[in-house]
Amino acid sequence: MQINKLSMLSLAMATAMAGYTGVAAAKTVKVTMHAKESMVKIDNKGTEYPAWTFDGGIPGPVVRVKEGDTVEFELVNDNTNKESHSMDFHAAIVDVLKEFAPVKPGETKKFKFDAKYPGVFMYHCGSMPMHQHIARGMYGIVIVDPKEGYSKDYPKPDREYVLVQGQFFPNADDHHAIMENQGWTGTLINGKMFNYDPVHDPNASKVLEAKPGERVRIYYVNANVNLPAAIHPIAGIWDRVYLNGNPKNVIHGMATLQLGVSEAATLDIVSPADRPTNNAIVDHTMGAAMRGAITVLMNKPDADPNAGKGDSILIR
Numbered sequence: 089m090q091i092n093k094l095s096m097l098s099l100a101m102a103t104a105m106a107g108y109t110g111v112a113a114a115k116t117v118k119v120t121m122h123a124k125e126s127m128v129k130i131d132n133k134g135t136e137y138p139a140w141t142f143d144g145g146i147p148g149p150v151v152r153v154k155e156g157d158t159v160e161f162e163l164v165n166d167n168t169n170k171e172s173h174s175m176d177f178h179a180a181i182v183d184v185l186k187e188f189a190p191v192k193p194g195e196t197k198k199f200k201f202d203a204k205y206p207g208v209f210m211y212h213c214g215s216m217p218m219h220q221h222i223a224r225g226m227y228g229i230v231i232v233d234p235k236e237g238y239s240k241d242y243p244k245p246d247r248e249y250v251l252v253q254g255q256f257f258p259n260a261d262d263h264h265a266i267m268e269n270q271g272w273t274g275t276l277i278n279g280k281m282f283n284y285d286p287v288h289d290p291n292a293s294k295v296l297e298a299k300p301g302e303r304v305r306i307y308y309v310n311a312n313v314n315l316p317a318a319i320h321p322i323a324g325i326w327d328r329v330y331l332n333g334n335p336k337n338v339i340h341g342m343a344t345l346q347l348g349v350s351e352a353a354t355l356d357i358v359s360p361a362d363r364p365t366n367n368a369i370v371d372h373t374m375g376a377a378m379r380g381a382i383t384v385l386m387n388k389p390d391a392d393p394n395a396g397k398g399d400s401i402l403i404r
């Protein structure tokens with residue numbers, strides 16, 4: 089993600105000169121992504137897979153803006169690619185035939201949209217066969233922070249983490265099988281099976297970390313091709329769940345949140361303050377959990393002070 093400070097400045101100045109006060113000026117945020125057809129590692133032991141990606145990783149880059157901002161987006165389809173690709177931002181209100189149209193290899197497309205609603209949103213490639221482009225890794229998350237900022241109803245979290253779930257089909261070329269949900273052998277969390285689960289995968293080395301009693305905010309996207317997800321923090325309860333991540337859509341005390349395909353949510357958990365504990369954030373759909381959808385959250389006094397802060401909310 090790139091932010092064009094000049095554009096931000098000119099808009100901010102224009103707003104200031106128009107006499108507005110008390111409301112943060114809307115910014116223009118420039119985002120450029122390159123479609124890349126490249127090998128990626130889809131598990132902790134380094135198994136390689138011929139992915140299609142935004143910027144070379146699964147998921148693509150985190151796009152984070154504030155409600156009211158304008159996103160100026162550019163998709164570069166590198167001329168080394170074989171496929172057309174496109175961008176479908178669920179945070180955008182535009183024309184599917186215009187802004188989201190396919191971009192051929194060697195071509196570039198630009199469009200812009202205003203982030204009108206706060207929350208969390210999926211993005212994905214919409215080129216045909218769409219299910220294959222998503223299954224091979226072309227998806228990611230947009231976070232639109234509310235313009236009002238934090239409040240009693242939307243408290244400031246101590247840590248933030250992004251979790252994007254996807255289905256893994258090892259036979260990447262068989263798009264008929266992917267459409268029929270056949271041959272699905274893995275669930276990717278931020279691009280890897282058991283990415284943050286050293287309990288079930290001896291090759292896993294990463295976990296989510298927080299200190300006891302901290303409020304941990306998870307931004308979750310279900311980027312599965314065909315299956316809903318049932319998101320549950322084992323040994324915990326979601327203190328608050330914000331449907332689609334919108335602070336107005338709050339539910340308290342949820343054990344499990346069902347997320348349909350492409351659905352996203354913001355989930356808060358607060359661990360006991362008086363002792364170290366662990367949670368396992370799972371897709372409670374057992375076929376998904378056992379294929380890789382288990383994420384360990386360690387709540388410990390010596391948690392890395394930088395984990396889940398600033399720009400390090402998606403752990404690669």
Ligand SMILES: [Cu+2]
Binds near residue numbers: 171172173215
């Ligand atoms: Cu694509």
